[in-house]
Amino acid sequence: MQNLNSDGTDNSYRIAEVQNDVEVTVYNDGTGLVKEIRETNLSSGINDVKFVDVPSLMDVTSLRIKDIDNKAVVLEQNYDYDLISSEKLLEKYIDKNITFVLENGTIKGKLLSIPHTSYGQQYNSYYSAQNSFMLRTEEGIVIINEPIKDIIFAGIPENLATKPTLSVSMDSKSAGKHNIEFDYLTGGMNWNANYVCVLNSEDKKMDMNGWMTISNNAGTTYKNAKLKVVAGDIHRVTPKYDVGVNYNVFTGKSAAPQIKEEGLFEYHLYTIPIRTTLKNNQDKQISFLDNNAININKIFEYDLQYSTNVMVKMKFKNSESNGLGIPLPKGTVRIYKVDSENKLQFLGEDGIQHIPKDEYVSLYVGDAFDIVAEKTENDRKEDKCYSEFEYKVDIRNHKKEDISVSVVEHPCSYCNWKVLKENFKHNKESTSKISWEVPVKGNGNATLTYRVLYLFKNCKYPHPKSI
Known part of the structure; x- marks a missing residue:
């Protein structure tokens, strides 16, 4: 017999939704590494634990779950990503009782078949046995061939989820509060660097600001997360994730926080010093570089392999003596200059790859007019x-x-x-x-x-x- 809550839902499983800590590391290739610690109450013995608010693009094969105090072990884990929709709900209700509200009343019965066209389209133009709902009622088999106002379902089937859920079977040595750590890779996360450079009046020096643009399209929100990004091209056996479309844009403060940079294997790891919330379908920008009076050389170059015009390039050295000397992650560099009215004007942009310290950077700004x-x-x-x-x-x-x-x-x-x-x-x-x-x-x-x-x-x- 099922144990039911007052709202009719099953309470025979535990929900691990209290998030004690979360850390997110974002890579350049559309991958994110998430490390969460969630709190749940377990009874002694076998427990079914559900982790809700997990990303829809989670790589289930990368999951690592453990009880921090080693008082429980994982026996089995399942990722439920068959999310509810009107079409799937109708499919799951075949051979189940259902109610249709029509123009002239209601009809109840066991659903035998659904139309080939998706529910939500109008059915008042063409009806047939293949293009209509079929019910078994007390009076017999009924084919509905009139407009439908509403469909009433008794509930949500167990094998449909309203949002992606990780279901874990755990064997606990003791009853009480447990902190469960689970780490996983997910798609839909990416980051890139964007640089803003402003030239001086003589085109011999520039100010340079760097912004990290971090995109979260993984399918869930990470609240108050410790955030890190990795600059470097990691190798993945599986195809790279499609980052998708971004919708909301958040712009951080202009002052650069003291971001910590360190070597990690053959890459560079950047740690943002303040915790932040990564909302789903959001771009977040964080300042990581603010340097002034960088020496530059303006170069006129004629190279028919790239352009029939004379190209204008800006070249500078990424050295400490030149006001930089830090690893510059790949991204887009946009160059500006103020006019005679002290208004900022856009000159051009170019992309850079990862630039180690003490290397030269060459930026193609545009073509010379004169x-x-x-x-x-x-x-x-x-x-x-x-x-x-x-x-x-x-x-x-x-x-x-x-x-x-x-x-x-x-x-x-x-x-x-x-x-x-x-x-x-x-x-x-x-x-x-x-x-x-x-x-x-x-x-x-x-x-x-x-x-x-x-x-x-x-x-x-x-x-x-x-x-």
């Missing part, structure tokens, strides 16, 4: 084993000030190559990238000319000027 570059092939010679190309790059500077443009060439990666002649000295950055720094006077022009020899590897007929 600088034009054109590349022309002047000559070529080709044979079985080699090719020679001669190019010129004309640069026109319509700005008042003198500039320098970095012209980038990407030589053939499957050839041996050599610069035969040039009017500016090149810099070999790698086997597949060389560059020239070309100075251009204000409102002036400049021309770079160079000739490159390519020798095909393993060729039997070498060129006289072979490398």
Whole structure:
């Protein structure tokens, strides 16, 4: 015989809903690690314990449950995620008694079949035995072929849940209050870094603010949680989670809290010093970086592999001497500058990967309006084993000030190559990238000319000027 509460629900199981502590660690790939401690009263012997308000995207295979005081052991665990809906409720009520409220009264009976179309659609346009409700009543089999106003159910079947629930069977050595710890991975959680940079009037220094944007779409809310994030790309055997759509946005205070950063394996772990509530379907932003007067270099670069225009890039070193020197998590960097009326204007944005300390950061801001570059092939010679190309790059500077443009060439990666002649000295950055720094006077022009020899590897007929 079932033990029932005053509202008719079953009280033969224990509810672990008093949350004594919760810690959430969020990763870059859509994964969250949740560590909860919940309180429940257990009797001596076998207990059925239900953990409600668990995420709908929980990875059940990652569950770890234990009694903190080792006074109870877990025998079995089940994750009930078959959530109630009108369609599922009707399916579960086949062969059960049900009541339909029609225009001219009610009809009661045992439900034998439901329409192929979902409940909630109108049935007053077409009726058939395959597209109607079928009941067994005292008078016989009835097919309802008229509009339905309401459907009355006697209750909710045991195998349907109103929200995801973790059911655990535990064997307790003693009766009384128990603290149960359970840890699990869940999908629907993610975080990324967003940076806001403001240039000074000379484009030589910038102020930089960093924000952690943490998304919770796991299907539940974590109240007063200790929050940590991991910067780094972890490997998962299972596919990465789809983070989904975010709805509400919370913006934190502008002052950066003293976030603790530490190494964790080959990653970086950031601990937020204050507890916070992660609501379901919410983006939360927390400031973690606030640095001023960072030295930067503005670079004009002409690289046809990426753009037909002259690109404007900002380069700086992530070093302590330059006001930084901390691991910068991957994210989006947005760059601003104030105008003559001291109003902030948006210049552009670029993405960065994880940047260790003491490494350089290069940001592609946009294309230069007043600088034009054109590349022309002047000559070529080709044979079985080699090719020679001669190019010129004309640069026109319509700005008042003198500039320098970095012209980038990407030589053939499957050839041996050599610069035969040039009017500016090149810099070999790698086997597949060389560059020239070309100075251009204000409102002036400049021309770079160079000739490159390519020798095909393993060729039997070498060129006289072979490398």
